[in-house]
Amino acid sequence: MKIKAIRTHILQAALSQPFAYSRAWYDSRTAMLVEIETDHGLVGWGECYGPAKMTAAVVESIAPWLIGEDPLRTDYLWQMVYGRLRDHGQKGVVIQGLSGIDIALWDIKGRHFGVPVHQLLGGALRTEVTAYATGLYRRKSGDPVAYLAEEAAGYVAEGFSAVKLKVGFGVHEDAATTRAVREAIGPRVALMVDANHAYDAVAAVKLGRMIEPCDIGWFEEPVPPEDVAGYRAVKSALSIPVAGGECEFTRFGFRDLFVKHALDIVQPDTCAAGGLSECKKIADMAEAFGIRYNPHVWGTGIAIAASLQLLAVLPPHTPLSLKPLEPILEFDRTEHPIRQAILIRPIEHDHGIVRVPDGTGLGIEIDRKALARFAVG
Numbered sequence: 001m002k003i004k005a006i007r008t009h010i011l012q013a014a015l016s017q018p019f020a021y022s023r024a025w026y027d028s029r030t031a032m033l034v035e036i037e038t039d040h041g042l043v044g045w046g047e048c049y050g051p052a053k054m055t056a057a058v059v060e061s062i063a064p065w066l067i068g069e070d071p072l073r074t075d076y077l078w079q080m081v082y083g084r085l086r087d088h089g090q091k092g093v094v095i096q097g098l099s100g101i102d103i104a105l106w107d108i109k110g111r112h113f114g115v116p117v118h119q120l121l122g123g124a125l126r127t128e129v130t131a132y133a134t135g136l137y138r139r140k141s142g143d144p145v146a147y148l149a150e151e152a153a154g155y156v157a158e159g160f161s162a163v164k165l166k167v168g169f170g171v172h173e174d175a176a177t178t179r180a181v182r183e184a185i186g187p188r189v190a191l192m193v194d195a196n197h198a199y200d201a202v203a204a205v206k207l208g209r210m211i212e213p214c215d216i217g218w219f220e221e222p223v224p225p226e227d228v229a230g231y232r233a234v235k236s237a238l239s240i241p242v243a244g245g246e247c248e249f250t251r252f253g254f255r256d257l258f259v260k261h262a263l264d265i266v267q268p269d270t271c272a273a274g275g276l277s278e279c280k281k282i283a284d285m286a287e288a289f290g291i292r293y294n295p296h297v298w299g300t301g302i303a304i305a306a307s308l309q310l311l312a313v314l315p316p317h318t319p320l321s322l323k324p325l326e327p328i329l330e331f332d333r334t335e336h337p338i339r340q341a342i343l344i345r346p347i348e349h350d351h352g353i354v355r356v357p358d359g360t361g362l363g364i365e366i367d368r369k370a371l372a373r374f375a376v377g
């Protein structure tokens, strides 16, 4: 079997209401999908996290190197592409492009052997995963203390046992919204906060101390990803676990975070950090360093399916204890017209639990009519 064609799909959809995190406003959602076709007629799908036009250019530049290659040689192809671009793209959009290609190759591999990807990654430890609701963004109008508390209570009513709040809007405002959300969800639902690297270590520690009484599950991206010393300072100052890694890439990048003990929880994005091949390696390293692994997920159903295939095989944290910590799925609840529309069978939650797809490959089927509906240009 040989790779016959590699196609990119840039998709975009306008939002009915803009929303913001600490860095920017969103008024649309985009996606960059990778479609790989073999000479046997098999088609695999992947997705790249990151700026869609740039990742599409990366994938289209890499494509000629892969035409005629055996799609089952996933590690060989990863190494070949990484080796050819090592001098120019050890991080960032090059690895994001490679990630989408790698995921599509795993989809082909699973379909070729007639099994779900998780079986080829070592076999599932679980058939379903607890999901946490990612939402609680800012709106153009209204009092965030009021509308965030109301939104969080809605997730609990849907059955979610964990929610994540966006912070990074100033420590006093963040402390107020965090307290309001904790009050709204009660003591038994997990609450995490995510600053999207809005702060320096001084401000992050100040906020962390203010919200420590709110029983915070983790403090995500308190400081910029390049500031590893800042991560260490926050981690040593707070009793809240520190999380991060959605802006880091490959085993080589994560090695440096791990050996410096900068994180308690690592969050590689499967569609950015190097794909399923690389994220399995990063997960194995994380286990050896005693670091929890919960993937960052911010994409369409392809990104969710790929993340679930990996989540199925991740070991629980402290596996010998009576109540181990299971890895959990980031489940984006913000508006995303493309997310589920491109799947023939959407991946939904049931009271905060999401089943691992058990069909062949990633376990999803793509709706080409939806692709055409959201296609750019």
Ligand SMILES: [Mg+2]
Pocket (backbone or CB within 6 Å): 194, 196, 220, 221, 246, 296
């Ligand atoms: Mg985040």
